Amino acid sequence: MVKVPEPIERLFDTVPIITYPKEEIIDHIDQFYFEGENKTNDDSFKLGVHQVIPYQGSDERIRYIPNDPISLGYALWLAHKNNLKLPTKDGKGQSSNNSIIQLSYHAAPDQQLPILIEDSNESRNIISLTAVKKSDHTNIESKLITDLIDSKFIDLWILCLLNEHPNHIFKDEDEDDLFHLNKYYNSYEVANWKAFKIRYPNLFQISGTSIKTFYKSELKSFNQNLQLLSSNFINLDMSLKLKLVGYVIIFDKYLSDTEIGIIIKNYPSLIKSSYKLLEKY
Amino acid sequence: MSLDHEEDMLDRLSRSKSSLDQNKPSKEEQALRDLQLEKEQLIIQQNKQYLEDLFKDNATQPIKIKNVQITNSQDFRDSFLQAQFKSLLTTNKPITLTQMLDSVESVSTSFIKLNLVENLLVTINPIQPSLFSRDNGSSINLVPIFNIIPIKKFSAKTGTNIGNGEGDGYIQFQLRNLLGGGENLTFDATTGTKTKSSYLLNYNTPILNNADYINENLFYINTRKLDHLQSEVTTQGFSNKIYTQYDHSKLNHEFIVENFWKILQNKGSKSLTILNQSGSQLKSSIIYNLIYDSRNNVHLPNMGRYFRFGMEYSGLFKFNKYPFIKSIVESQFTYKLPALSSSLIVTNKAGIIYPLGDKSQTSVLDRFYIGGPNDVRSFTLNGLGPKDYNSSLGGDIFLNGGVSLISNIPGVSSDSNFKLHNFINYGKLVSMNKNDLTTSFKKLTNQYSISIGFGILYNHPMARFELNFVLPVTANRTDSIRKGIQYGIGVTFL
Numbered sequence: 001m002v003k004v005p006e007p008i009e010r011l012f013d014t015v016p017i018i019t020y021p022k023e024e025i026i027d028h029i030d031q032f033y034f035e036g037e038n039k040t041n042d043d044s045f046k047l048g049v050h051q052v053i054p055y056q057g058s059d060e061r062i063r064y065i066p067n068d069p070i071s072l073g074y075a076l077w078l079a080h081k082n083n084l085k086l087p088t089k090d091g092k093g094q095s096s097n098n099s100i101i102q103l104s105y106h107a108a109p110d111q112q113l114p115i116l117i118e119d120s121n122e123s124r125n126i127i128s129l130t131a132v133k134k135s136d137h138t139n140i141e142s143k144l145i146t147d148l149i150d151s152k153f154i155d156l157w158i159l160c161l162l163n164e165h166p167n168h169i170f171k172d173e174d175e176d177d178l179f180h181l182n183k184y185y186n187s188y189e190v191a192n193w194k195a196f197k198i199r200y201p202n203l204f205q206i207s208g209t210s211i212k213t214f215y216k217s218e219l220k221s222f223n224q225n226l227q228l229l230s231s232n233f234i235n236l237d238m239s240l241k242l243k244l245v246g247y248v249i250i251f252d253k254y255l256s257d258t259e260i261g262i263i264i265k266n267y268p269s270l271i272k273s274s275y276k277l278l279e280k281y
Numbered sequence: 282m283s284l285d286h287e288e289d290m291l292d293r294l295s296r297s298k299s300s301l302d303q304n305k306p307s308k309e310e311q312a313l314r315d316l317q318l319e320k321e322q323l324i325i326q327q328n329k330q331y332l333e334d335l336f337k338d339n340a341t342q343p344i345k346i347k348n349v350q351i352t353n354s355q356d357f358r359d360s361f362l363q364a365q366f367k368s369l370l371t372t373n374k375p376i377t378l379t380q381m382l383d384s385v386e387s388v389s390t391s392f393i394k395l396n397l398v399e400n401l402l403v404t405i406n407p408i409q410p411s412l413f414s415r416d417n418g419s420s421i422n423l424v425p426i427f428n429i430i431p432i433k434k435f436s437a438k439t440g441t442n443i444g445n446g447e448g449d450g451y452i453q454f455q456l457r458n459l460l461g462g463g464e465n466l467t468f469d470a471t472t473g474t475k476t477k478s479s480y481l482l483n484y485n486t487p488i489l490n491n492a493d494y495i496n497e498n499l500f501y502i503n504t505r506k507l508d509h510l511q512s513e514v515t516t517q518g519f520s521n522k523i524y525t526q527y528d529h530s531k532l533n534h535e536f537i538v539e540n541f542w543k544i545l546q547n548k549g550s551k552s553l554t555i556l557n558q559s560g561s562q563l564k565s566s567i568i569y570n571l572i573y574d575s576r577n578n579v580h581l582p583n584m585g586r587y588f589r590f591g592m593e594y595s596g597l598f599k600f601n602k603y604p605f606i607k608s609i610v611e612s613q614f615t616y617k618l619p620a621l622s623s624s625l626i627v628t629n630k631a632g633i634i635y636p637l638g639d640k641s642q643t644s645v646l647d648r649f650y651i652g653g654p655n656d657v658r659s660f661t662l663n664g665l666g667p668k669d670y671n672s673s674l675g676g677d678i679f680l681n682g683g684v685s686l687i688s689n690i691p692g693v694s695s696d697s698n699f700k701l702h703n704f705i706n707y708g709k710l711v712s713m714n715k716n717d718l719t720t721s722f723k724k725l726t727n728q729y730s731i732s733i734g735f736g737i738l739y740n741h742p743m744a745r746f747e748l749n750f751v752l753p754v755t756a757n758r759t760d761s762i763r764k765g766i767q768y769g770i771g772v773t774f775l
Contacts, residue, residue, distance in 0.1 A: 012764045015752045020728040022758040023667040025674060026712045027554040027642050048556065101553075104560025106546045117556070124551045124670060 031099035032064045034078075035085035044097035046117040047075055050169050051102050052087075053254070057279040063088055065278075066100060067169050067254060069157060071114040073246030074129055075100060077239055078116075079281045086281045104170070105189065112193045130154060130194055142237050148225060149243045154194055156222055156260065157247075159215040161190045164258045215259070223263050230270040241277065248274040336378065343375035343420035347408055351427040356434070357397075358461035364490035365391050375420040385425055390528050391492035392429065395463040400430040432457055442473070443744045443770050449473020463487045471503075477513070479503035488523065497522040509663035509673040510645055511550035512559070517542045535570035543646060552669035558645050562602040566595035576615065580745040580772055581687065581700070581738070583624035587613040595647070596637045603644035604637040622689045628775045629682035633713075636677075641715050648675030649710060652730075652761070654769030657681050657708035659732030659751035664761030666710030673761075674712075678725055681708030683775035687738070698740045702747060706775055707731045731755045734767075746770050 049071035063086040118125040191197045251261040368384040451471040464486040471479040481501045488494035518541035547559045576585035589611040596604030609632040616625040653662035666676040683706035713721040736749030747769040
């Protein structure tokens, strides 16, 4: 290996002669802070979701929740796990170190939300929450239900986005998108979420009818699965319960005119339990 | 005979050194050669002087242009040709020889400026006045004949481009003089180090057949890697540009309307600003540039001055996600230092971008970025200013500049394109707080990043190549520093 001559090395070590402090970053980003203990240490997390919308519960308290079922499930789970409450201030006040931020899916490493941004001291870690992962449940029943929610339900959500185009859930659609340019782009990107297009290539090779037919058949099995989950709701593991609550609330309250929303309406007891659970946070 | 020849060749090879010595001219021979060269120069000079004197003596000689002729004109529209020859044909009255030569030059320049001819030769033929002419022979009747070789209408080529710190390969299809009035249609497909893919359709045409005013319309789709943002941006849109290319003035104008749909995709950045700004954004802006350029060479001038003032306003429509107003000023002055066989280039740039509307921040895609081998040397490309988790976020106000001393290499002809280069560069890039402008401007008054260095440069007609030994003298803690050897290829340098 070539060694740098000593005089040059000494010269390199001397410069820069003066080092000034770092340049300040003054970009402001709206964050919806979870309510809870304002810890003094540097560890914190941010949940990156499409959009945050206000939800007024029966207790008249306004909470800010993510507007898609998967992100809402994770927001509830993070609140539960860290002993926090859902955000109640519209991005202005800071009530804990942890928050929810609105992002475009283009911000995520694999172009899909939600993502978890973990800050610890000077380092930051970004985790995609929808990435395929192994279930850590030892109980076979919980394992099967986790797989059902983490794969079958997410596939159904993707199918809903591709068939019914509820584009208002995306961040960029919220801006004044005059030409609806994103609508077409979103459909293209959504098909790649969770490697959906790779797993079901035949749906995209033939005309658009095959994807509709597949959606209908998946809706049927969703109805059957929901029947089982509804009857067993009390016995479900908390993480699974909260994930399911995410679907129930978003489709009942904000996407009620979609096919999934119509099916969910047939389970009033599940809806009631879901709202009750949400209002705990 | 052939063997003789071979022997001769072998002889020459074996006696290369001694023969070299023999071929070296003697002192007397060299003096004779110099004398001959001097004589040739003198003859050329005398001829030139003779023609100049002749034109000078006859500068006010009345001339009448009877008509104008052009060869190979079948590719041009009549209205276009009429517009080009207007200066020669507008009046039936006699004009001076100077006026006629100016008009001929202006017509020739128009054809050359619009890139319509491969070669152009003008001959001026005298004609006898008619018997019934009333001018009593007081003026000379002339007919200028423009002999042109038109450019090929269709061309396709492949090649490489060298830009500021990047290189790419392209394939280009060109349809030139499409409708016989200097209209060009170009399609470019490019891929390179920074440009993943780019498709560009460019239609340009002179406005009202006038070569001084060009209308350029660009439609494009491209995806570019932005390493400093650790992101990628896909741009789709069109821009319409009207610009001037005057001969009689060094001052030119540009008016541009840009409409884009951009998608910023995060490719590994952990900065919250990048995460927050990732996604789709529509942008529509109007830009005006005032350019004064009297330099003798764009890449490495040793004479003349350059000045640019630019304004951009983005906020005409509600759909602009990050509305702003932006201004940039650039200047370059060159001074000859004959005592040192050198020239001095002093360059300064400054800019400000101010967010409009409710937004308190600007888009990372619109901000300023400084630093790099073509900019503030001894710092990496876009390596100065605010940073977050290794992503350069750019700044809203900047000031940078440099002084370069370009000298001849001792023992090498002054005509050589290789030069010695000594420089000092400085730069500062800061974010702006809309609610506290005083502090923002104050930050610009101190703590500059400064670098020095020396090296060698090669001035190629297409670009400038530099190889420098660089050292940062002062720097900010987040600046990306480069110590030692740094090379730069590009068309514009500090």
